[in-house]
Amino acid sequence: MLSNILLYNQNVNESSFIEAYLPPGLPSMEEIIEYCEKYPRLLTLRDSPLKDLQDPLVSIHVIHDWYTTLASKYFQSQSTKVFDNWQQDLQASNTDDERFDLLLKTVDRLYSVYDRVHLALSMPWTEASPMTDPELKRLLKTAFDQIVISRIPHSFYLLNNRYASTIYMQHFEWPEDAATTGDPDVVLPALPCTNQYPYQGAQLTWILTQRLDDDLPELVQGPTMTDDQLDVQVAHVMRGCTNMDVDTGGGSDAIGTRSRHSLTLLSSHDSLEESGAMSPPSKFAEYCQKANTVKLAPQWKSLAEEWLHRQINHGPLADDWTEYILASELRRMQLTILPWLSHILTVSPTNTERSPWHEFLRAKIQLEHSLYAIFYESRCNSIFDILMTNYPSACPVFEDLKTIESIIQPPKSLKKSVKESLDARLLYRGASATDIIQQYLGCIRYLKVFDPTCQTLLAIQQQVESYMITYRKDTIEGVVEMIRNRDEYDLNENSDSPYVFSDSEVDDSLAIPMDEISQLERLQRKCHDLLAMLISLCGSIPQFIEGYQTQLAQALLMNVDYDTLPEEETLEILKTHFPENTLFACEIMLKDMTESKRLDTQIHEANNSTSDFLHGIIMSRHYWPEAYRESAKEDFDKLSLLPSVEEYGQEFSNLKGGNRKLEWLPEYGSVTLELEFENRTQEWTVKPPAAIVIRLFEKCPTLSMKQIMTATNFDAETTMESLNFWYKCQVLTLDVEGFYTIVEN
Template sequence: MATAALRSQVQAKWNEGFTRLNRTEPGISGLMSYTEAWNVAQEYLRPRNIGVANSIQGASPETTHGEPELDESVDISQVKTAFDLINRSRRLPVMLEVFLDAVADNFHMVVVDIQRYLAQYQVDRDPETILQLVFRLVEWYRTWAPIEELGPTIRTAYTLTFQTRLFSALPAEFLGGFKALCASSLVKPSPHTAQMWASFETLGMADRYEGIVATVGYERIEHYIHETYAKKWDGQILPDLRKWMSTNIVPWMLPMYAKGASSTDDARSMLANVGARFDFHMNKTLCDLRTSEIFDIIVDYPDSEGALKDLRECLQRVDQRATLVQALRRANHKRLLHPGADTKIILQQYVATIKCLRIVDPPGVLLFKVADPIRRYLRERPDTIRSIVANLVGDDDGGDSLVDENDQPVPLQQQDADNFNDPNWDPEPVDAGPEFRTNKPSDVISTLVSIYDSKDLFVKELQVLLAQRLLAIKEEDNTAKVDKERRTIEILKIRFGEAAMQVCEVMLKDMSDSKRIDTHIQSQKPSIVHPTIISRNFWPALESSDIIMPGQFQELQKAYAKEYTVSKPDKKLRWLPHLGTVHLELELRDRKVDVDVPPLEAAFIELFSQKNVWTMEELIAGVGSVDRTAALKALITWIDLGVLKEDQENVFRLLEVEEESGPAPSRSVPMAVEEPALTAAQQQHADQMRLYWNFIEGMLTNLGPMSLDKIQSMLRLAPNYDQSIDQLAGFMAAASRSGRVTSKDGLWMLNA
């Protein structure tokens, strides 16, 4: 049973509530007017069903903005009076709670529309359907929204409730459609784009789905960069790319990120942060693209210099230096550092890597990290020194030079410690390794020579190569080519020092003396023999041979040696008959053959002046001890010229009358499946070309399509390669018939 105190407390609360609702009105008239005001307000706020008349086609976008149209039967002044009375009665929170509960209870009507539009989208996959759904949702929102005159409290509470219910009702498939809608507005803006962004803002989608909107912009940037600039390295693209961003991406960003901007400066200020994010992503995308292409960019240098400058700028914005190093090292290991790549190609790529990475990273940290595996691999190759030296002296075998002819020759640079007194001194980069200081980049030649610990190896190889080049000079080219070699030695003196080049100076002097001695002997007794006379003690050891030149060649040698002894009684000549070149004019029954050949080929054909048919054993015995393989190569030369024919294995006949069929094509077709039995000479040729196919396959794999001349110049670097370009052409044609290669526009490429 209630106590007196409890009854008193309840009575006080009742009186207080009655007074608040009745106010100072007489009797219960105030309570009655409050009840009427409550009914008016509740009827006004009641969520209404806007119907399905425009559900799929959607309402016109223009009707979804601004205040909803009021029912003409509603007296807005009466509504405002009712809300004012409820507010003065301190019952507005209760009224708001009832209203929000009604919104929640009736939100199923909105869900029905959502499901209807999304079902249509699953059928047509048209982003326009999602746009109409957004407009429809805005129509629901504005129809149920209280007018602004009722104050921000009711409006804010309603907006929060509506958005909460909306986002909980939107299924997962809506996100895909929303992203497609944003993407379509970026690629091809529609007349409703501005209304679309305003609707996103009204519904709270702009903030909730900001990540999706940003992703759309990022993906558009990625697609444009990959579609437009992949494998295009001939110029810098960052300026054009930023111009494209300002023309296409920034206008699309304005409604989203610069809403409410009153001036250009305001918009620029509001876009600063998000613009920086988009610019960062643009740099990252371009950096990723160029990193994936870095090996081919280096191959294409210097035509790809613009791409390297872009990469340098991107790396200053995006910290992906380690990624670039790893990508280039992987590409080098896969495409360069393997037995199928020629040493000259590896050196060319290494030099191009040096030049390219100095553009990307002038301090040289990236070069130091990338070059180490290349340098270690080159040290293991037996012909690395020779390839570098061949370039130093100006190799005539063709191919791209490792050294720029415009570079001024400078002494080989030694690695010096840092000079901290230098006013231009800079500390090492933060990602430099502990050994970086001793490997700072210098000129290209110094970098190549530093692959080895000592330059003496290069000096010795220089002497050997110079000797070979001097001995290969023909009599008619003696003066001009010796002068050229002398200029080369003067340049090498700058690089290696005069002391290291003393032996080379002696060799050049021998060449001049040889020319003078030969001129004197020719004046005493003319001879068709023009030997190069060298001093034995200063030239590198030359390979020896037991070849004995037969017939007239031996007589010519004896006659010349006799005249030399007359001129220099204290000296005598020791002939090296396997070196040099012989110019021959063969008079056959129906033709003449004019050709320059090595001495062994000349010795063999001289024997055929005695009789027309010789066996291999007889020919070898006729010129002294000679390797059978070398003999076969020499005889192949005359078979290719149509002078000799191998009637049966190891039996060769002189063709006084040229045969119409010419040389058997099977020698140049070692890859064909069905071939007649090969003779010994043909088999020798086929075995050689099979060996060179490994080099050709490696070149086409790593360097892509190549012309026949380029393949020939590269093959000249292979050991003992001596095939003519016509022989190579026949071999490549055979490889094409066997399905290994194809030719298009003069370029050979491997079949996939």
């Protein structure tokens, strides 16, 4: 019949022709299914109702279109019934068990619809029959997917994923403490479904815990490897499996490994034989096999990523920066989620288009990459807190991140995360320069671990230096303070091979513009010397030297016993970083202290009447900072703070010759004084202005700043500095009206 109709309608489109002119004698899909179930051999007889499907005069496309049309109508009617029943039965369900049973029955019904339509394709047709053409199977699959997916209610997707999640939680997930106890006797609560895999037991465990995307050709991506490429990678991995005792030992270089763990994974089929009944995981595998056939499998990737995100961000190791957490989390995923996934990806034994084993391996790599991305993002979100961890405690985090960057390209770089976190939480006016610099040192140390090439560190260096040079006036003071107290800030690293600043760096007039490559090369040499990195924060080497010379002068003038050994050690270290004679003035200052000690001893020995409370520091005028070359002696003389200095000066002239005289600078140096209170006595060594200010309170316990300035003739800056000193020492208090008062009598 079909051939006759075709002969008279050659100019008509075949697909529309079949739709419009189906001959009345052809059977319906229900009749075809019944014939296939009851009389499969009738289909090949000469008087078979479907004999026209083997007519060589009928185009194969016509037959395929006709059968697909019948199947589509059958799919539509049957799927509508199935989902109508679904909605009614779901409303009547009261418990999760009832709902899950309904889910399994619904998928079973849809699978039955799909399977019955395919019965005709599996009948004993002749080899040349259009019904045996693989293209027909593809057309039916496409039609079924389009029709069924368009009819699936949202409640089905939700329950489908909840069922898969419940199976994982109840039968695959480890106890909360399994990843932290390191117990070698921990046994997985569920087994992978291996009946379609070429490896089982300990061999499969070995493959689960190894990377399959290592050493790939440049253009090959792990999740998209072909079956042949995967076979090559598995063979390579299996060469490392020397015994059936799975060794998962290792450190940060062995991703997915941990302490030695003897574990044999059997197939779920083996466990069925032992129990005599279908276990929940096996029942789940059978369900997924049917669900995969009708394209209704749970959304495993989104579910797995949700679990990974929860475990990494909220699990017991979420805030642990001191251990190699990536290996632990990867191992956990490989031995829990992957066995669960092996059930999800099972397919019908009649499905020869897909290889479950290779699909599973690709999914394994895909989930591992998801874990890397989630872990990387998690640590980037906490990167500031990690950087604030005392070095080297958090080094495992940066080694884990470095490992991840060698495998995948994260959506957000660590460099960007560090820059954003520093801008938000460190580089602002409220933070002291010392705090900023100290945290910057932590960044340097950790980023060298993460990126030895210093490309990441270069961006951070430019960011911090730009801020400190442009917006902070206390940078040089903070840098010098930390260098002078280098033991406290652990700045003695790499002291055997210091970075030496070039002439162009020391002399601003010789500065040479540098491109990014040159800056990177310089940083690669400099980053191993933290002291040099701090000096660079000052922007200009001459400004750093000036700042260091000023603080050195302050420290020397406050020195009551001429002990310069700590300052000499610091200066010797600094000299190794600069060309010769760069710090010559500082050397002269230290020599002045040594000479002053010698002369002071001689003066007191030569004249016993010289006050024991007076000791002089004799400075070489042209080598000390300019601020210390002028005197306001008349202001200090009228306050009678200093003991008689004439005899001291006369003895100096006697020792050095009659033409050599001392010019006293009473506002500099230090004064050691003792304050007596009602119940205690305390000694301080202070600057002369501070001593003069506190002496005023001896007669008047309450004074304003203006009154003090009038009495001392000090400027506002000097007066405020002195008052703040005694306020911080809790000797003075300040009221709301601006008056300072002695705390105790």
